[in-house]
Amino acid sequence: FPFAPPGAAAEPHSLRYNLTVLSWDGSVQSGFLTEVHLDGQPFLRCDRQKCRAKPQGQWAEDVLGNKTWDRETRDLTGNGKDLRMTLAHIKDQKEVPPMVNVTRSEASEGNITVTCRASGFYPWNITLSWRQDGVSLSHDTQQWGDVLPDGNGTYQTWVATRICQGEEQRFTCYMEHSGNHSTHPVPSGKVLVLQSHWQTFHVSAVAAAAIFVIIIFYVRCCKKKTSAAEGPELVSLQVLDQHPVGTSDHRDATQLGFQPLMSDLGSTGSTEGA
Numbered sequence: 001f002p003f004a005p006p007g008a009a010a011e012p013h014s015l016r017y018n019l020t021v022l023s024w025d026g027s028v029q030s031g032f033l034t035e036v037h038l039d040g041q042p043f044l045r046c047d048r049q050k051c052r053a054k055p056q057g058q059w060a061e062d063v064l065g066n067k068t069w070d071r072e073t074r075d076l077t078g079n080g081k082d083l084r085m086t087l088a089h090i091k092d093q094k095e096v097p098p099m100v101n102v103t104r105s106e107a108s109e110g111n112i113t114v115t116c117r118a119s120g121f122y123p124w125n126i127t128l129s130w131r132q133d134g135v136s137l138s139h140d141t142q143q144w145g146d147v148l149p150d151g152n153g154t155y156q157t158w159v160a161t162r163i164c165q166g167e168e169q170r171f172t173c174y175m176e177h178s179g180n181h182s183t184h185p186v187p188s189g190k191v192l193v194l195q196s197h198w199q200t201f202h203v204s205a206v207a208a209a210a211i212f213v214i215i216i217f218y219v220r221c222c223k224k225k226t227s228a229a230e231g232p233e234l235v236s237l238q239v240l241d242q243h244p245v246g247t248s249d250h251r252d253a254t255q256l257g258f259q260p261l262m263s264d265l266g267s268t269g270s271t272e273g274a
Contacts (some may be wrong), residue, residue: 032080083124096122116173119156127176
């Protein structure tokens, strides 16, 4: 537009159009809203229902006549229609299925809490519920989280329920999204038990190895004391100074693992060779 608000300096001007269309529950809504700013000041507004361009401010209404506003209305109506079609096309192409993950809590008084989480899905409308023997649980036995943005244009949500320990195989999480559906069982907990057994085995092996190394260390020290008693007194004092043996050394070595103990053995071997 070859004009500016009254009092504006002779400099470049900006005319900014902001067209907005709405989508609700997966469908693009009719109508649109347009706001136009000239040099940062409100200049024109097109109501999404009446779809009639209206000047914002007396100065804009005085400068341009009705023909200009009629032309703006026609242009904005066409642009709004194109924008709605573009949004509908994008939404059709952007259907993203959710990633579903089922977890379980530790048992408490014979019960466990199972949680079904769905994340990374679009659009936001999704059905997530717990079923027992294929039948949906009642509403009051389930707890739902809100459907929240995931930070990348997708959404996330969850549902949880309390079940008896040992009946996990009777429960499944049911998910339905964009016409697709799937069921997800509750983890049996065997993986957790197996992991616990491996941890116990690992700790036992480390403890046994540490005790074995301490025994070897003790035997070597006893041999040094015996050989020192048969040799000069100076040699016996030198060995004891370089390798003090105390309760605190053994305790620290057991806590830190193999490396401190092996380094002590290496030092002992070096002294013995010297």
